[in-house]
Structure formats: C-alpha cells, structure tokens
Amino acid sequence: MLIARIPLSLYIHIPWCVKKCPYCDFNSHRQPENFDALEVVYIDKLIEDFIQDLPFAANRTLHSIFIGGGTPSLFSPKSFERLLSTLSKHIHFNADLEITLEANPGAIEHQKFLDFRIAGINRLSIGVQSFQNSHLKKLGRIHTQEEARLAITFAKSAEFKEINLDLMYGLPNQTVCEVLRDLTAAMDYSPSHISWYQLTLEPNTVFYKRPPILPYDDLIADMQQQGSYLLTQSHFQQYEISAWSQPGYESQHNLNYWQFGDYIGIGAGAHGKYTIADSRIMRRWKVRMPNAYINSDMSTIAQEKQLLIEELPLEFFMNTLRLKQGVPTASFQQYTNLPLSKITSQLDRMVQKGWMHPYQDCLQPTSFGQLFLNDILEEWMP
C-alpha cells in the first residue's frame, strides 16, 4: 500500500459557542469574555499544531478542509485568512479544494459571509436544525427560524455555490408533517447539500441526564421514510445515512471520512487518522479543554494509539457502510493493508443475511442492512 494513494483531509476545530445546546456532545464551550485576544492566540496554536502533525502528510496534497465546532463563524474572516494562507505555505492545496466552514444563524451579518468567501472559504454549512421556533427553543438554539432564513439569504447573496443546511428530525413532539415542512422549507433555498439527521440523546449532555420525551420508534421510522421520499422526489440524492445532495455536490470532506481516508485534526479535542510507516493506522487526538490546549507548552497531543489489526475491519466498515453506494471492494486492501481473504467468511455471512450485496465489485450495504447498521457493525466488533 502506498500512503500516497490515500487522500488526506484537514479538520480544524473551533471549540466555542455563544451557548451550549442541551443535546450537543461536541467539544464546545461557552464563548469567554476576552474572545478577540483569544482568537489570535488560538489561530497561532492551530498553526503550531498543524506543523507538529505535518510529517504525517508524507508529501501528500490536501484533499479538503473542514472548519467545524463549536461555532467557527464566531471567529473573524481575517483569522481564517491568516490561518489558511499560512497553512498553504506548508502544504499544497489541491485545485478546487473544498473548504467548509460551519456557521450558526443568529448574530451573523451579511458582510461577514462575504468576507469568509474572500478569505478562501467556498462551502458553508449552516446549523438550521429546524424552521419551527418552538422546536428551536426546545433544542436550546439561540436563533429563530427568521434568523435562520436570513443567514441562508446572506450565504446565497455572498455567492456561496455550496451551501449545506443541517436539519434534525425526531424532535420532542414533532409530527411527520412538521418534518416534511422543514425539508420543504430548506429545499426552497435550493441548497447544494442537506444534512438531515435524527436527534439522539448522547451521554454527557443535558438531554441525556434529563431526557425529553422523544417520538416513539415507529413514528421516527415514518419520518425517516417519508422525508427520504420527499427528498428523492425533489432530486436530492442520498449518498450517506444522513447526507443528501444535489448531483455532484457531495461533501468531499465527509466522503473522505466515510471512505476511510486520512485526516489531520487540529484544534482542541480534534481527532486525526493517519496511515503511517509500515501501513499501520494511527488515531491521535488533541487536548480537549480550550485553555489547556492553548497553554500546552510541549505538545497539543492528548493521546494517540495505533489500531490493532483485529480492529481494522470494524473501523473500516463503521465508515464505509454509511455510504449508500459503499466503496470499491479493492479499497479494503488499499486502506487497511489487509487481504480481503481475512474477511470473506464474514462478508459471506453478511450477504447471506441480506445485509450486504455480493461483494465482487463493491462493498455495499443493502437498503435493509443500512437501516440496521448498528446491528451489522456489532458483527464486525473484534
């Protein structure tokens, strides 16, 4: 296996939000007082962090960049301009490099979106979540649907060709009709991409400790089924469990995760995955708390570990089976450096159970299998 053949992306984490939402288990923290000064120091640290991980790039060019959070749009366009131009001195950016920024509606102005464009960002991901104020309130979002609509309008007029809208379903008291209305409202803006995902109660969140009453399983399944039908009718293509796009506008960055590609992760609590010498795979993650991250004298690394050979099939399928089309069969060996023969007996069982298609060309879940991905993955656990 040649490391050179494995695409390399970059994830940049900005760990602050105006306010933490009760369902959110990301590494995000309330925006502190001295934010402007902090921003400068943090960008410096990101650059330092990147240079530290640079050897893992092994002379590869960059396939995509994703700036996530938190709420990265709290930072100024200037900061990102400085960050991106510095990074480009250390690594070659592919032509048409996808650079996504996550933005949350509320406290956003038109000029700022324009400046993000000028700073080099070419894809915006807007955390709309819902177009209904009662749901937004229950989710603890700081914005209203009017502000969400405004943010989308700003993004459009700033001439972002690629816009993703995040929407959630399975919200407390939500009906199928409301779900469809949200999707219709989103599609009215013709975004290039919609991330449409189910609200789940994650450990270490307020919702987990004081769970709201969620719709029952069958109702959620109805939402999923009918929403999928509507999206398909409207010429959106599902390419991953919760990712839908107009043809040709799949997120390159997320695709790389799901194809088991490599990624450098910089920023507080960011995770990276690197193929290293001898074709082993390493996961490394960074110090989680923003202050500790900024003040880390020596290194920003919290921990790293090499994946064991027996973990590789699970790690591979945890990502690739999320893709509706799966991946070419050859990519198993290409990305894991394991011969396919290691897993053929398990694959045969998957096919026999009707969870995966025959695997001559592609490793692809059946539509039934994709609905029960958690059960399938359990079978791949070492």
Next chain:
Amino acid sequence: MNDTLEHIRNFSIIAHIDHGKSTLADRFIQICGGLTAREMQNQVLDSMDIERERGITIKAQSVTLNYTLHDKTYQLNFIDTPGHVDFSYEVSRSLSACEGALLVVDAGQGVEAQSVANCYTAIDEGLEVMPILNKIDLPQADPDRVAQEIEDIIGIEATDAIRCSAKTGQGIDSVLEQIIKQIPPPVGDPTAPLQALIIDSWFDNYLGVISLVRVKHGTLQKQDKILIKSTNEIHTVDDIGIFTPKRVVTGLLKAGEVGYIIASIKNIHGAPVGDTITHAKTKDAPTLPGFKRIKPQVYSGLFPVSSEDFESFREALEKLSLNDASLIYEPESSDALGFGFRCGFLGMLHMEIIQERLEREYNLNLITTAPTVIYELVTQSGDIQHIDNPSKLPEISQLTEIREPIVETNILVPQDYLGNVITLCVEKRGVQKKMNFVGKQVSLQYDLPMGEVVLDFFGRLKSISRGFASLDYAFSHFEAARMVKLDILINNIKVDALALIVHRDYSQSKGRAIVETMKDIIPRQMFDVAIQAALGSQIIARSTVKALRKNVTAKCYGGDVSRKRKLLEKQKKGKKRMKQVGNVEIPQAAFLAVLRIDQS
C-alpha cells in the same frame, strides 16, 4: 471461672422480618459491650452484603456477651436465626442449641404466622419461650391487644410480657434481667465424655471450615483430637473460642457453652450441620439427636448466558455450596440454553439470593428458568417417578397419573382482609381445613398446591392484606391433579427452557398471560418475533413482537469514531445480558415471565 453452668444462658430470638430482631440484638451487644461504639454498625450480625441490603438474616450466628446482674456476671450466648420461611430449617437448628427463646412481636402489627410455627418448634424442643412486645414507641403500638393475641393464637402466657423498644432502648434492661430469671441455665457435665452439636459450618478462605458448636457435655480444648461422628474422621482443634461478635480465642469451650472451632477441615461436608463431635478417645460417646435434613422445594435451571462461562459457573457453584449445604445442583443441558445446572432451593428467596450472589460475587451472567416444584408421576407400568423439570415430563399418554405436592398452609390475617385472602386461596386451588377467629386476627389453614404457593403467593398475600397477612407452610403430601405441560414457542421453535407444568383448568389463561408478558419483555428486533403457547400440538395463545424498522445512529462527527465505538460496545453489552435462541435475542427476565403474571 465458674465451674457450674449456673451463669450461662443460651437463647435465640424468634421474630418475624421487620419486627426488630436485629435491632434488639444490636442493643444487647451495645449494653454488654461486645463492640466499641466505633465498631457498631447497624445490624452487626448480618455480615453478608445481601443480608444487610435486604434487612434479613440468612445464616445462623452466635454472640457471647457478659452481662452483670446484682454483682454476678452471666455469660449470655445469643444464637441469631434467620427470619424468612425459606430458612426455617436453620431456625430449628439454632433452637436446638438453646434453653430459651425470645418471641419478639411487633406491638403494632401483632403475631405473624411464621413466628407461630417457629414458636411451636421451640416449645417442641423444650425451650422456655419468653414473649416480648417490641416497638412500643410507635403510635400504633397496642401492647395489650397483642399480648392477648399471643395468648389466643400461640397459647402461651403473655400478660407479663416485657414491653420494650429496641430502637429507643426503653425496657431493654428488663429484657436482659428476665433472660437471667426466666431462661434456665444449661444442664451438662464438663467432665463427661465430649458431646458437641454442630449448629452451623461455613467455609472461610483463610481458615478453612469454621463450625459453630454447642457443647452439651465435656470440655473441648485447643489441640484436642476430635472425631466427627458421621464422617468418622479425626481432626486436631487448631483454634477455639467465641464470638462477641468479633472472633475471640478462648482456648476451650465447656459444657453449656456455644462457640466456634477450627480444625483444618477442608469443606463443610467434613463438618455436617447437626452432627456430633466427640474426642477421638471417646468415640463411643452417643450421637446427639441432630435435625432432619430438609429437601429443596423449588427447582430451576441456571445457565450461563455465554457458554464459555460454564466452567467458571461450575466453580462458583462449588464454592457457594461450601457455605450453603441446602444448595444442591446437577448438570443439565437444554436445547435452547446449552449447558447449565438444575439447582434445588429452599424457596424463592433462597433462589434469588443464590442467583444474586453468583452474579455479584462471581461476576457471572446467568439465565434462571421458571422455578418448579417436584411432581410425582405414575407411569403405565405402575412405576413412580419424580421430576424436577417440566421439559422432562413424558407424554401424558404414558402416564396414569400426575401428582402435585400439597403444602399445609397456615395464614394469620386481620379480619378486614379475610375475604381477600379466601379469594386468593380459592384462586390458587386451595382447600380450607380450619378457620379460627382469634381476637382481631383470623387463623386459616389451607391445603394448597406447593407449585402455587412457592411462586409469589407470599407477595400476593402481602399486597391484598396491606402487608398484614402472614404465612407459614410445610410439605404435606402428593395428590393427583390434572396437570399439563404448557410449551412456549419462539418463532415456531419450541423452547424447552420455557416449558411449564400448569393445571389444565388454568392452562388457557396462563398461556395467554405468559405470551402477553413475554411480548413486553422481549425487545424489538430486526424481524417479527412470534411467541406462542401450546398444549401438545394445539396453539392456545399467540402474540407478536413487531420488527424494529431501523437501528442506525444519525451522525459520525468530525472524524471522532470513539463515541460511535462506545455506543456499539454498549449495544453489545446489552445483548450479552440476553440469550440467543435460534436467531432471537431473549432477555433473562423473559425466562421468569411466569413470575410476573402472578403479580399483575
């Protein structure tokens, strides 16, 4: 030291659960200085975690206390007894080491059936029974009425019964004083050939077997060569002493005294409960009357969820049985559950405790199948067989008769709840034998099928009488009954471990109730799960657990796969608590569904 036995008093406490026995014992220890204040922990005698958590005493224990009255110091040996009907056997052996018993009755609640039974055992053993009215500090206490009740129901003089509150300490001094006055000192000859009764034996990882003994005659000292009568084996006493309740070495025990011995005995079968110890040189000393072994009443299969755990399960049972002679087990294999053990228990509480200890102390994941009693079968050829496993019931056509065990049941209940109790007994196919009105309570005697009584009859009885009814029962005889085997099928496969023996008249309703209960217990899976109840080839009830429509997690975030992996691990762990039968995952609780239907 005093050479007569005049200064010794050996006694037990007979009390119903919650009537305050353990608190009273704690008071005695406190007053007589058995433990420092720092060492006092509530209910010091209940040493097992489970005992303390459930507030019950399982094993017999003893405490030797020094009590001074009118300048004379007495040695009080208090032998603690279990308070639950499952362990009534242990009560009788504790009583056999005593000359007296305190009958502790809650002055608010009145006499309960099990205390009556134990009280009669004590009277039969020739013990002086001393009634005590406890909890007089409570507003609902009515000591006069309860004293009258003791006289009416049990028939012992109770007008002078001491009134006390173990909680506040009120009256405890007079209890101690009356123990000295009313309970006779033991009779025995310290110079005669040794005869010591083994009250209990348990296994300690460091010391080997420790036996609690009552010396009837003679003197037992460290380094003595002793003979265990039934095994005919000779051991040397390594250590001997008393409990205060701390273990205190005394070097000897004399006639009339109660204490422990340690003699390098490897397992409890080397020092059987009820056996007699004598000196190797006086091997002809007569064996003391022991107590008859009681047989397990309830049987169920225990299977490790993961078949790899079978060996560790076997070892755990071996270790547990080192300390619990009433636990019996033999290998069993089930089509559905693989290899496990069929275990016999004294009752449902005993079963729960064993399962809990196996899971907690030995870190095992177990499936317990529905408990059953022993049935007596008469075959066409006239042979009589006994079965302890429903799946082993032969074709009805091969049998001329099935006989179910009947227990003689005594129930005490306040009059207000009499109707409810009679309804319950009729529902459980009971036959009334006696009914007496005693004060405010009614004493009922029923013959009931043991199979109905052991499964949560007690819980039902408590709930329909607001906790006031009490129960005691003992096996009486086998009786022919129209029993049938109820099979349960999961996705059309008969699951042997779910089979039950039920009365034909109740088979339809039971079948329906079980499939409905199981429907609620079995989680939804990737496909429909059909649950059916069948008599022979005839399906009598069916329900379906509808398939889940999806099981997929929404989002993978920022390349952090660790939480996704944690989620999968949690999911897998959840399934580890379930047993895969065919391709269906069945939770442990489903195998005990029959216990739940009786509660509803």
